[in-house]
Amino acid sequence: MKQKLIFLLLISIGFHSSFVFAQRTQQEDSIDTRQKFGLRLGIDISKPVRSFLEEDYQGLELTGDYRLYENVYLAGELGNEQNVISEANVTASAKGSYIKLGANYNVYNNWAGMDNLIFAGIRYGFASFSSELREFSIYTTDPYFEPDVRTVAREFSNLTAGWVELQLGIKVEVLNNVFLGTHVQLKRRVNQTQPNNFDNLYIPGFNRTYDNSTFGVGYGYSISYLIPLYKS
Numbered sequence: 001m002k003q004k005l006i007f008l009l010l011i012s013i014g015f016h017s018s019f020v021f022a023q024r025t026q027q028e029d030s031i032d033t034r035q036k037f038g039l040r041l042g043i044d045i046s047k048p049v050r051s052f053l054e055e056d057y058q059g060l061e062l063t064g065d066y067r068l069y070e071n072v073y074l075a076g077e078l079g080n081e082q083n084v085i086s087e088a089n090v091t092a093s094a095k096g097s098y099i100k101l102g103a104n105y106n107v108y109n110n111w112a113g114m115d116n117l118i119f120a121g122i123r124y125g126f127a128s129f130s131s132e133l134r135e136f137s138i139y140t141t142d143p144y145f146e147p148d149v150r151t152v153a154r155e156f157s158n159l160t161a162g163w164v165e166l167q168l169g170i171k172v173e174v175l176n177n178v179f180l181g182t183h184v185q186l187k188r189r190v191n192q193t194q195p196n197n198f199d200n201l202y203i204p205g206f207n208r209t210y211d212n213s214t215f216g217v218g219y220g221y222s223i224s225y226l227i228p229l230y231k232s
Contacts, residue, residue: 033112034231037067040179042224047079056084056093063222065104073104075121081204084134090201096129098205100165114173115226117181121167125187127205130157133198156195161203163189163216177226185218 047059061079068074082095102123110116133154169183187206194200200209207216 035070035110036115036177036226036228036231038227038229040065040067040224040226042179042181042222044077044079044220044222046219046221047081056086058082061220063220063224068103071106073106073117073119074102075104076101076123077205079205083202083204085201085208087201091134092131092198092201093134094129094131094200094202094204096127096159096204098125098127098129100125100205102165104167116173117169117171119167119169119171119183121169121183123165123167125163125165125205127161127203129159129161129204130155131159131195131198131200131202132156154198156198159193159195159200161189161192161200161206163187163203163206169220171222171224173226177228179222179224179226181220181222181224183220183222185220187216187218189214189216 042063044061047061051058059081063077065073065075077100080097084093100123104119104121106117106119108118165185165187167183167185171179171181174180207218
């Protein structure tokens with residue numbers, strides 16, 4: 001009788017183990033381990049927010065990438081900006097459009113069914129814009145005289161600039177095919193059209209410029225949607 005109970009117990013354990021294994025296998029098989037390939041389109045939400053908060057700034061940037069290989073994405077941004085720069089001795093504005101083209105490399109090893117990114121990217125950026133000198137003051141060290149502020153409306157058009165940009169960022173799928181992302185940018189200007197007797201204080205897409213420096217920085221927060229074309 002005792003041997004019979006042990007035999008029934010072993011059969012019960014074996015049956016239960018087989019059931020659990022089959023159920024687990026079925027759950028694993030239900031997860032689609034294929035990766036999505038497609039076109040992801042989005043918008044940099046930091047620029048509309050900044051446009052709302054800052055009176056002198058207006059900007060809009062559209063983003064996109066296309067998955068070429070498992071970890072390689074063709075990527076780019078297209079935007080338009082207008083900004084006013086006010087300093088102690090000069091007030092100027094800049095407005096224009098820009099485009100940035102390049103690629104991202106995903107260094108994150110996703111679990112099955114995930115499509116998140118931790119990426120490093122490189123871009124070449126090009127901007128076409130105009131600048132306007134609004135007012136300036138004559139520099140003097142003599143405190144006896146009042147500041148000599150001169151209001152002008154001198155515009156410099158047909159300006160261009162180019163730069164190389166390094167990006168580091170993340171993109172996380174928060175809903176099916178919907179991604180939130182953030183990234184930082186390090187830029188190096190490689191060329192620009194210099195106005196006569198004036199400097200480009202702001203370049204759309206490149207951001208603020210400074211004397212004796214060709215470097216710039218930036219950031220972005222994006223929301224995007226992936227249009228799946230196929231799985232592999």
